Amino acid sequence: MSTSLEQIHEEHTHELAPHIRIGRARAGVLMLILSDAVSVIAILAAGGYLNALNTENQFRVAGDHASAFVPGLLLAIALVVSGVAYFGWERSVRKSAGAGLQLFFLVALIFMIVSAVGQTWVSIILNRGYVSPYDAYESVITLITWFTAAHLLLTVIIGVLLLGRVMRGRVRVAGQNYIAGVVGYWWYYTIIASILLWLFSLVV
């Protein structure tokens, strides 16, 4: 068969210019955030809509409860600490061309891990208190808590990968320090989305 399914063998490879790599990473993460934000908005809108409809007055019945306030508050504080620490690391990476204060990053990652584990624990405890079949309110709260846990878990995975790069010195390499900033977009977004969802679960 002599078609384009076959290929030419003599090739060269061309590397992307640094400013294109940076633009590419920024645009990609921002697009991902845009798409994910629509998911968050869909969840918030769904909860608000079911609450407003209150079908057959069964949206929230006596005994329905959200997750306890104090654990939620502690998780929110942990997330804020994680965000501030990440910002500190990112800033130091930017200023010293890659050689940032890695302690800040470790603090950010540890608090993110604590938040993810804590959120999972909150979700498990919460669901133990609900009786199947869950009513609409319990369904919304369940979705919010587990969605947040999954979000935080994903950020932990990204953080662990980034930690690998930091330990290998691959953020310090010339032209690679933009990675701290780009991952930061997702890091801050996750924190904001998680706190927003928690606040929503308190008022819905």
Next chain:
Amino acid sequence: MSQVSITAEVKRPNLTRRLFPSVVSGIVLGIIGAVVFGVIVNAITQGNNQDATVVSVYIGWVLLFFVGIGAFNGVWRWGFARGEATPAEELELAGKDQGLWRYFRYTTDHKVVGMQYLATTLIFFFLGSMGAFMIRLEQSRPGAIFFTPSTYNTIVGMHGILMIVASIIMVSGPFGNFVLPIMIGARDMAFPRLNALSYWLLFSAVPIFFSTLFFGGFPTGWTGYAPLSVQELTPGMDAYCVTIIIFAASTTLAALNIVTTVMVLRTRGMTWGRLPIFVWGVVLSVLLGLSAFPTFLISQVMVLMDRVFQTSFFIAAYGGNNWLYEHLFWFMGHPEVYVIALPSMAVAAEVTAVFSRKTVFGRRMLIGSLVTITILSALVWGHHLYTSGSATALDAPYMLDTELISIPTGFFFLALIGTFWRGKVWVTVPLLFVGGMLVNFVIGGITGIYLADLPTDEILHGGMFVTAHFHFTLVGSMVFGFFAGFYYWFPKMLGKRLNPRLGALHFWLFMIGFNGTFLSLFYAGLIGEPRWSANVAPPFATANLIASLFAILIAASVFVTVYNVVITLKSGELAEANEWGGKTLEWTVPTPVPLENFEHLPVVTSTPYDYGTPEPLAEDAEGALKPAPLLPQPES
């Protein structure tokens, strides 16, 4: 931009390296994952939650499939390797020197991914059209003929999902991947690994989707409406939900990749104002998808939670509501029509300009109208809920929004007819399909106005009129647009020339068969035939018989296309590098297109439809585009 010569460094892989990782190792590990996950969850639930077991089987399959095909290798490397991938490794990942086998690996070259999408689209269309033919067989005369009502419903649902998925990916997948990067002067997509991931996600959903046949099917139709989907149905419904979740993830990744590519990888001189119409159409389409598909994904997560964990998002007795599903579904469902339409309309404009040898009439007006359609289409979903009893106060705004879309759509017709006007029209197979698209789109568009208007929709909704309308819009218009692109870019993608006589035969069989089938169904709808009925009632028998007879022509057109593709690949004529004398960048590169497309990136100095002058710039001028030779390329 630096260039590194690495030709000597690439080693020819041995058999083990060919198989691991590849689709073979992916499937083997995927099956193991499905079994292991299924057994574990079945043991945990003590066999009391069939849905949980089935969903865990799917999750096991997908996770381990991606381990097996090597999707996580790049992720691992990004985090924990000592250095970045070398140029030789990147080229190996792009499929260098792997022949046909690169189509069965996690290959990152955008042309390979484009070809994978094209093959998948054609297979989906083939299977979906066979489903359609089974539907027409069953409906050819009153009473049950071949299928039970439940089987019939599953066939309708599978036909619907297959065709919707195929038509969502039909342009942005094959041409958006293969042609678009070359059109903007890029060497690949912005994120080649994500590109491969988006395709293989789609692939991993295929066995899940067809597994529904072994789990009782999903008699909800393609919309999967709740609460029907969460009540008393077999686990076949889980297959629908997981398929949609994976498909939504796949399209989201593809969308962010395409948008990023166009944002950052345009070559020098390729300003937004000089972007070919096709690129505009694809970018707007995927942007719309990027904002619309997440709600569909969330809706299916909710359905799965209702089915597996006994939540009650859609159960009225526990405070849930079916309107929630309808809103989430149609917030995706109506923009999705334009996700399909925008790139097809852009293909039609592209093809019309080339075969009229004129710049697109009112090019900026056309781009503006595509942008307007994109914005308006995100605001019209409520017209699908006119008769649901939900929020009637919003009916008038939705009616207005929906009708407003006809204005920018009208500009599309104006632009194409204006392009034909006094053009040197070269009637080819692609242009035949553009003509067919224009005719069918008028019918689909005008009948849509009756459904956008609440008073007439009250009468027509839920009937065959609706079926005929959306088939005229999606198939008669947009699939015809796809085939215009298919015949137009096939010589560049496959290096062979499709037989034009068979192409014309395909067109006429399809056009006559399609119009005969669906005009008959318009009539059946007008005299009151309902849509969701496995058996045809006697008053509608004649219209349905006529529709079924014309459907034979559509089936014949499918086989003509298959035959044409097979004989062309086997013994077709070699195509010229610039088969149609096009001015866009993909026609300036050799056929077969080399890896990384361009030896030196081109510099663009004019719009891509400058047929007024023979060349955009004198050939010897610095930065001028060098057109590809109008001769067959030597075989590789």
